[in-house]
Amino acid sequence: MQVHIDPRRVLATLRALARFGAQGKGVSRPALSPEDMAARRWLAGQMREAGLEADIDAVGNVYGRTPGVRHALLVGSHSDSVPNGGWLDGALGVVYGLEAARAWRAQQPHAPVGIDVIAFSDEEGRYLSCLGSRSFCEALDGIDPGRLQYGGATLAEAAAAAGLPAQGLARLEPARHLAYLEAHIEQGPRLDDGGLDVGIVTGIAGMQRYLVQFGGRADHAGTTPMAVRKDAALAAFEFALACEAALRRAGGPDSVWNFGALALQPGVANVVARSATLTVEFRDLSPEVLERLAQALHECVSLRDGQRGVSVAATRQNALAPARMDPALQAHLQAQARQAGARSLALPSGAIHDAMVLARRVPTAMLFIPSIGGRSHTPVEDTAERHIMLGAEVFCGALARAAQQAAPGGAAAK
Amino acid sequence: MQVHIDPRRVLATLRALARFGAQGKGVSRPALSPEDMAARRWLAGQMREAGLEADIDAVGNVYGRTPGVRHALLVGSHSDSVPNGGWLDGALGVVYGLEAARAWRAQQPHAPVGIDVIAFSDEEGRYLSCLGSRSFCEALDGIDPGRLQYGGATLAEAAAAAGLPAQGLARLEPARHLAYLEAHIEQGPRLDDGGLDVGIVTGIAGMQRYLVQFGGRADHAGTTPMAVRKDAALAAFEFALACEAALRRAGGPDSVWNFGALALQPGVANVVARSATLTVEFRDLSPEVLERLAQALHECVSLRDGQRGVSVAATRQNALAPARMDPALQAHLQAQARQAGARSLALPSGAIHDAMVLARRVPTAMLFIPSIGGRSHTPVEDTAERHIMLGAEVFCGALARAAQQAAPGGAAAK
Numbered sequence: 094m095q096v097h098i099d100p101r102r103v104l105a106t107l108r109a110l111a112r113f114g115a116q117g118k119g120v121s122r123p124a125l126s127p128e129d130m131a132a133r134r135w136l137a138g139q140m141r142e143a144g145l146e147a148d149i150d151a152v153g154n155v156y157g158r159t160p161g162v163r164h165a166l167l168v169g170s171h172s173d174s175v176p177n178g179g180w181l182d183g184a185l186g187v188v189y190g191l192e193a194a195r196a197w198r199a200q201q202p203h204a205p206v207g208i209d210v211i212a213f214s215d216e217e218g219r220y221l222s223c224l225g226s227r228s229f230c231e232a233l234d235g236i237d238p239g240r241l242q243y244g245g246a247t248l249a250e251a252a253a254a255a256g257l258p259a260q261g262l263a264r265l266e267p268a269r270h271l272a273y274l275e276a277h278i279e280q281g282p283r284l285d286d287g288g289l290d291v292g293i294v295t296g297i298a299g300m301q302r303y304l305v306q307f308g309g310r311a312d313h314a315g316t317t318p319m320a321v322r323k324d325a326a327l328a329a330f331e332f333a334l335a336c337e338a339a340l341r342r343a344g345g346p347d348s349v350w351n352f353g354a355l356a357l358q359p360g361v362a363n364v365v366a367r368s369a370t371l372t373v374e375f376r377d378l379s380p381e382v383l384e385r386l387a388q389a390l391h392e393c394v395s396l397r398d399g400q401r402g403v404s405v406a407a408t409r410q411n412a413l414a415p416a417r418m419d420p421a422l423q424a425h426l427q428a429q430a431r432q433a434g435a436r437s438l439a440l441p442s443g444a445i446h447d448a449m450v451l452a453r454r455v456p457t458a459m460l461f462i463p464s465i466g467g468r469s470h471t472p473v474e475d476t477a478e479r480h481i482m483l484g485a486e487v488f489c490g491a492l493a494r495a496a497q498q499a500a501p502g503g504a505a506a507k
Numbered sequence: 508m509q510v511h512i513d514p515r516r517v518l519a520t521l522r523a524l525a526r527f528g529a530q531g532k533g534v535s536r537p538a539l540s541p542e543d544m545a546a547r548r549w550l551a552g553q554m555r556e557a558g559l560e561a562d563i564d565a566v567g568n569v570y571g572r573t574p575g576v577r578h579a580l581l582v583g584s585h586s587d588s589v590p591n592g593g594w595l596d597g598a599l600g601v602v603y604g605l606e607a608a609r610a611w612r613a614q615q616p617h618a619p620v621g622i623d624v625i626a627f628s629d630e631e632g633r634y635l636s637c638l639g640s641r642s643f644c645e646a647l648d649g650i651d652p653g654r655l656q657y658g659g660a661t662l663a664e665a666a667a668a669a670g671l672p673a674q675g676l677a678r679l680e681p682a683r684h685l686a687y688l689e690a691h692i693e694q695g696p697r698l699d700d701g702g703l704d705v706g707i708v709t710g711i712a713g714m715q716r717y718l719v720q721f722g723g724r725a726d727h728a729g730t731t732p733m734a735v736r737k738d739a740a741l742a743a744f745e746f747a748l749a750c751e752a753a754l755r756r757a758g759g760p761d762s763v764w765n766f767g768a769l770a771l772q773p774g775v776a777n778v779v780a781r782s783a784t785l786t787v788e789f790r791d792l793s794p795e796v797l798e799r800l801a802q803a804l805h806e807c808v809s810l811r812d813g814q815r816g817v818s819v820a821a822t823r824q825n826a827l828a829p830a831r832m833d834p835a836l837q838a839h840l841q842a843q844a845r846q847a848g849a850r851s852l853a854l855p856s857g858a859i860h861d862a863m864v865l866a867r868r869v870p871t872a873m874l875f876i877p878s879i880g881g882r883s884h885t886p887v888e889d890t891a892e893r894h895i896m897l898g899a900e901v902f903c904g905a906l907a908r909a910a911q912q913a914a915p916g917g918a919a920a921k
Contacts, residue, residue, distance in 0.1 A: 280727050280730045281730030282731070300729070302776055311884075311885070312881070313695065313857070314763060314764075314767060314788065315712060315714070315859065316693065316695030316881070317696070318695075318696075318697075318761075319755075324765075326747075326769065329744075330743075330744040330745075333741065333744050337741060349728065349731070350733075352741065353728060353775055353778050354775055354776050357768060359767075360767065360768050361767055362765065362786040362788050364767050365767065366766075374728065374777060376728075376729050442729075444727055444730045445729065
């Protein structure tokens with residue numbers, strides 16, 4: 094089965110999409126914002142022009158189905174962005190899917206395996222990280238999405254204000270959706286540093302995030318002798334450094350961790366901090382390593398609790414199990430990269446993607462293209478045009494391989 | 508010269524003042540808020556009832572002058588509070604002054620040395636720490652008070668909205684004001700822990716405050732290998748702990764320091780901190796020790812600058828020289844405490860007071876009364892009634908001693 098895509102059209106579609114919420118070289122399209130909704134309505138129109146039956150569902154997922162087929166490859170990513178984000182990020186994977194569907198409908202109108210395209214809602218977590226794909230996969234784990242909040246409004250209120258339908262959710266259909274494939278920028282420096290063209294994702298690192306609370310006592314910083322203070326700020330600083338050392342000892346070579354947020358109360362120069370709240374998160378591809386990292390964190394909490402007269406307690410705020418990518422789909426991407434002359438690297442994803450949610454339900458794969466300087470979630474995020482176009486060819490070629498193998502008698506006939 | 512005050516009236520006046528901005532057991536009277544202004548208008552009325560000529564000036568100082576005298580002792584403190592503060596704090600010193608003036612006018616209407624009472628504006632620094640006393644002493648160091656800002660409004664706008672006159676500032680008159688005396692709660696635990704009744708302040712510790720800026724690089728906390736990060740958060744934590752150790756080595760036995768505020772940017776769990784801003788302040792009564800502490804801070808900055816790939820730079824945000832209290836006035840407080848049977852302690856003030864500003868211009872003294880548990884700037888701030896009343900007697904008795912000595916021929920006649 095042969096499908097030829099138009100790499101220049103991919104670039105043009107990406108540039109057209111980047112006009113929605115444009116801010117300098119980047120875009121600001123937080124989920125359900127007017128800019129995000131305008132982009133979603135435009136994407137639904139593009140899907141219809143490509144020959145798909147497209148609608149926007151009650152949480153904002155834009156879902157285009159190939160008519161008249163019993164089986165399809167589901168392809169896409171997300172079209173929302175972080176505030177003041179980059180122009181590619183999830184948009185890339187949505188536009189690759191759109192291009193594949195266009196080429197498919199035009200060149201293989203009777204193919205037994207169609208291309209369904211999806212632009213998931215709120216992958217960036219304005220309301221909930223991977224909201225759209227979690228809704229699509231019925232993986233909300235008991236969360237009532239209507240009650241999620243942002244900026245004083247519930248998701249239900251924001252959805253109504255955005256003009257979304259009150260009812261109707263797109264759903265994964267296990268009998269129809271043979272696989273999910275997603276393209277994305279790497280968001281890290283490995284491909285760019287290595288002079289590589291594409292990355293074939295082996296898995297998505299699992300993540301655990303904790304809130305560590307420090308309880309001290311507020312005191313006047315001029316009148317309270319040093320010896321009697323219960324300083325939550327210094328206790329938090331010491332904890333973070335001890336925890337960093339413990340995580341390094343417990344982790345594997347690809348483990349990463351971060352202490353990205355710290356709030357001191359009352360947080361003024363002349364009052365000893367009464368309390369501190371520190372976020373700790375760590376990631377690894379191996380469930381065993383994640384378990385060791387969690388253990389190391391809890392040991393730190395036990396060791397430091399009560400030191401400096403400050404209580405220490407950790408609560409888990411979020412946990413995502415690692416997701417392995419499907420070996421057969423990885424092999425298709427690998428074979429297509431070889432055929433296209435693209436230099437490739439098999440690598441894990443340290444970032445979370447909608448593919449992480451889908452992988453629990455269907456065979457899933459991801460293709461990365463290089464991020465210049467490893468930068469993302471900023472207006473300077475970019476990828477060379479050559480890499481955007483080459484990536485589209487590798488990705489769509491691999492879709493054809495997967496569709497061929499999945500079609501009745503396909504594997505034997507290839 | 509004998510003046511008898513009414514300690515029960517002191518309590519009643521304090522309770523009446525605490526109704527303005529009452530929040531539970533405490534008060535919220537940030538400078539120029541409606542609650543603060545209502546309290547100031549009420550205080551001006553109380554001063555007039557006591558026989559003073561009272562007005563509120565353009566920055567909010569409530570100033571009551573004894574008519575018909577060429578010399579006066581200036582007595583008072585501030586009537587503004589921190590948000591959600593305690594009922595005594597500066598209010599205590601204003602009410603002691605009011606009681607002294609009342610007793611004076613009633614019992615010594617022809618005394619050659621009068622009592623002038625002042626309730627300074629914004630000691631707590633909503634717009635500028637010690638704004639009122641700095642304005643009164645012409646010690647604004649080039650700051651244009653009208654341009655100071657809080658909550659998006661300038662002081663000039665807030666003053667106009669609060670109904671303050673556009674012109675007219677109360678001023679220290681060196682030929683008139685023989686001395687400044689201020690009573691205040693200790694705001695620390697030393698008197699309460701020691702079972703003491705009053706504290707006679709030897710001096711007010713000087714303070715230096717720095718903003719330390721850390722410049723790293725924002726990176727995705729999942730995709731960026733640990734080895735290439737430039738983490739401003741961890742650099743700030745390490746700096747604070749190294750600086751704490753250096754300040755301890757450089758300081759004296761009464762030196763104190765604090766790291767009360769830290770802001771991380773962007774300050775989210777899954778992004779490596781691009782920058783951090785840490786406040787460091789330290790205090791001591793000795794200029795030499797303050798110099799050593801500043802040196803230690805700067806050495807820390809030099810040592811850590813560039814470590815973890817993060818730049819470190821410190822800028823001085825504020826500096827107040829220590830202020831010695833007048834020995835003769837201290838002796839009057841001491842003698843009066845002895846006479847009243849009050850157990851006293853000579854101690855430095857770690858907190859800043861309006862007296863620090865006044866001490867540069869006139870002989871100045873302060874009396875402390877105990878803070879239960881050392882607590883202040885919180886609604887639980889309190890002092891035993893017995894201590895409030897005993898403190899008033901010691902304070903007003905010392906005023907009479909000072910007035911007597913200052914009056915023509917006074918020192919010889921006593």
